[in-house]
Amino acid sequence: MKRFALALAACIAALPALAGDVTFTEVRYAGDDGGPAVAPTQYRNPIVAGFYPDPSAIRVGDDFYLVTSTFGYFPGLPIFRSRDLVSWHQIGNAIDRPGQLNYANDELTRGLFAASISHHDGTFYIANTCFYCDGGNFIVTAKDPAGPWSDPVWLGFEGIDPSLFFDDDGSAWMVNNGMPEGKLRYDGHRAIWLQQFDVATKKMVGPRKVLVDGGVDPASKPEHVEGPHLFKRDGWYYLTAAEGGTGEQHAQMIWRSRQVAGPYEPWSGNPVLTQRDLDPARANPVTSTGHAQFIELKDGSWWAVFLATRPYRGNQYNLGRETFLLPVTWRDGWPVILPRGERVPMVLARPALPRDPQLVPTSGAFEWTERFTAGKLPPQWMTIHPPKQAWFATGADGLQVKPSSTPLGGHGSGGGQPAYLAHRLQHHRATLTATLAPYQPVAGELVGLALFQNETHHYVVGVEQGEHGAAVALYRRANKDEPATGKRQASMDLPSSDKPVSLRFQLDGPRLDVFYAVEPGQWKPLATELDASLLSTDVAGGFIGATFGPYAFRP
Structure with missing residues (x-):
């Protein structure tokens, strides 16, 4: 990841701090699949x-x-x-x-x-x-x-x-x-x-x-x-x-x-x-x-x-x-x-070997928070294919993302690269949260948190421009015949666009619930009892696993 960051550094330095684009201040993860002690x-x-x-x-x-x-x-x-x-x-x-x-x-x-x-x-x-x-x-x-x-x-x-x-x-x-x-x-x-x-x-x-x-x-x-x-x-x-x-x-x-x-x-x-x-x-x-x-x-x-x-x-x-x-x-x-x-x-x-301390767990119940303040991404974060130009930057303000005109469902069909930073989902029972800094969405734009299996099977909860100003909305794509941007499943007007918005997916095996908050800790349901099994390879096909992370689309 060090060389990845260096390879992009010149391009990122050429951008005016990605001015005018969207900022994510943190991503939180908590997962626990239970099991024996x-x-x-x-x-x-x-x-x-x-x-x-x-x-x-x-x-x-x-x-x-x-x-x-x-x-x-x-x-x-x-x-x-x-x-x-x-x-x-x-x-x-x-x-x-x-x-x-x-x-x-x-x-x-x-x-x-x-x-x-x-x-x-x-x-x-x-x-x-x-x-x-x-x-x-x-x-x-x-x-x-x-x-x-x-x-x-x-x-x-x-x-x-x-x-x-x-x-x-x-x-x-x-x-x-x-x-x-x-x-x-x-x-x-x-x-x-x-x-x-x-x-x-x-x-x-x-x-x-x-x-x-x-x-x-x-x-x-x-x-x-x-x-x-x-x-x-x-x-x-x-x-x-x-x-x-x-x-x-x-x-x-x-x-x-x-x-x-x-x-x-x-x-x-x-x-x-x-x-x-x-x-x-x-x-x-x-x-x-x-x-x-x-x-x-x-x-x-x-x-x-x-x-x-x-x-x-x-x-x-x-x-x-x-x-x-x-x-x-x-x-x-x-x-x-x-x-x-x-x-x-x-x-x-355990094997008969001295215990090796582990700062970032890879098994069992764990949780973490990423605020993207370091000069480079941790090595666990990924993009869909290598970036051809810089569209994200990390630093003191968090993660800045330049929205892409390619939606998640538009990749693999001759389109460009979606603006999506991915982290692997590691539990069937997990809570995924992203916080978006205040901004005013433009028409057709969707910025938020994606939960992604592949180009044809994913969810996105994000902020868009609604009929009365900023709104939080849920989109889903469940097959290749649906729009590349997915279909809107739910929407709720936001009181204003001058406050941070937190977005949350809550998974429990085949069940998915979606929440949002404009005040810290005051979560409101956007959609509940959704089908998370469309993220399974049994439904979506292929043989990769689900990922999640910040996403920004602007047509």
């Missing part, structure tokens, strides 16, 4: 709540590093550090410069897919796919994982989910999901490929080879074998990958070989992790487990990070896919994350 010797799953999917983690000395997917958001690929595998601190973003790569003006569910992080001889590597971008698969490198990271080096091979493995002799090998050799035998038929990577030239060398065609049991037509990683233990090379797609049929598989290039044999006890066989009517389910990566601690114990979801009803969840952690046990030379038929525990014993 956590003792000092325990931790809670997920370890990183909210839209942090496809986790990849490694150990370097006493430190652990984690990276997750971001798709069409910028900055991309957040980098976390921890010393206890439980308490994670975001230290930067690998894609943090607007010119680092071209996202193209495409849907939010495109962009930066599953990344993998690795380390060798003092250099950190992230392999990633920019889906629908020019180039496809790439590598970025850094000496310091907090950044700066290099510009992408494009690798030129087909497929997604690349992962780089360094062998004991220093050779490097890339595995990834790709199309199989020959004709597709069924929908979702994919393969895991291997090719050597030359560290000196940062190029792929030698032949590409299929390690897995289809999955563990090709006769069962397993779908979308993906997210592969290689690791080594006791002279065995282990290949792990997920099958079944990234939904409820997700399952993690394991193979092994004495040679890095195979042949690889699957374990007879596969999968090593899944929740797909459990009763779908169970209370407080965790679903869609998979996309795991294994980590060895200094003491020889093993753990695994993986993605999973926490539905509130059926397969509906607004948070996207989250990052979980479980210990690994070994059975006759095979790793098991969770025995078949067992539920993912939400609370369990």
Whole structure:
């Protein structure tokens, strides 16, 4: 985020403090999804709540590093550090410069897919796919994982989910999901490929080879074998990958070989992790487990990070896919994350590591307030694609935003960039509040707080020009055929435009209530018992999580 701020600094300095535009003085967040109490010797799953999917983690000395997917958001690929595998601190973003790569003006569910992080001889590597971008698969490198990271080096091979493995002799090998050799035998038929990577030239060398065609049991037509990683233990090379797609049929598989290039044999006890066989009517389910990566601690114990979801009803969840952690046990030379038929525990014993203090919680109940007075945004905040010009600034007065003529629903269809600063929603039960400094809205303008799943599914509560002056209004977009600005659901005249206005979304699973206040603490309902499930991927489609934050539209 530091380089992101520097990259925009010249443009921001050229603006007259964004004079005449809107100012947000603060954003508040409070979330609590309940669950069992956590003792000092325990931790809670997920370890990183909210839209942090496809986790990849490694150990370097006493430190652990984690990276997750971001798709069409910028900055991309957040980098976390921890010393206890439980308490994670975001230290930067690998894609943090607007010119680092071209996202193209495409849907939010495109962009930066599953990344993998690795380390060798003092250099950190992230392999990633920019889906629908020019180039496809790439590598970025850094000496310091907090950044700066290099510009992408494009690798030129087909497929997604690349992962780089360094062998004991220093050779490097890339595995990834790709199309199989020959004709597709069924929908979702994919393969895991291997090719050597030359560290000196940062190029792929030698032949590409299929390690897995289809999955563990090709006769069962397993779908979308993906997210592969290689690791080594006791002279065995282990290949792990997920099958079944990234939904409820997700399952993690394991193979092994004495040679890095195979042949690889699957374990007879596969999968090593899944929740797909459990009763779908169970209370407080965790679903869609998979996309795991294994980590060895200094003491020889093993753990695994993986993605999973926490539905509130059926397969509906607004948070996207989250990052979980479980210990690994070994059975006759095979790793098991969770025995078949067992539920993912939400609370369990911490790793045998010194506790790492955490200033910004990433799990459990927490709350925070952001007043935007620092010279740069905290690294958790994002925009939809990289800004092409400066339209926001932080400082002593708060967050200044220059409204965009592109509404939230106008992105991805050849339009420009919405003026929207996004933070991930991290609880199903949460209260989101933004305070807008006094200003006089112009005709057609809407400025306020957005709650956003994607271009076609979102809510906005904001201040607009009504029939009798300033008014607070709620807009909703629930499908692609509705106006890009959404449809007005409720409106209420404001007594004046010379006072700050606070706007609030209150979420409880599938329920959404909306409030506003012109006097501190005097909340008035604008709309209640709305359907929050339209923010779920089950309704909206795709595979990202909901975000929220300041938004400003001016036609």
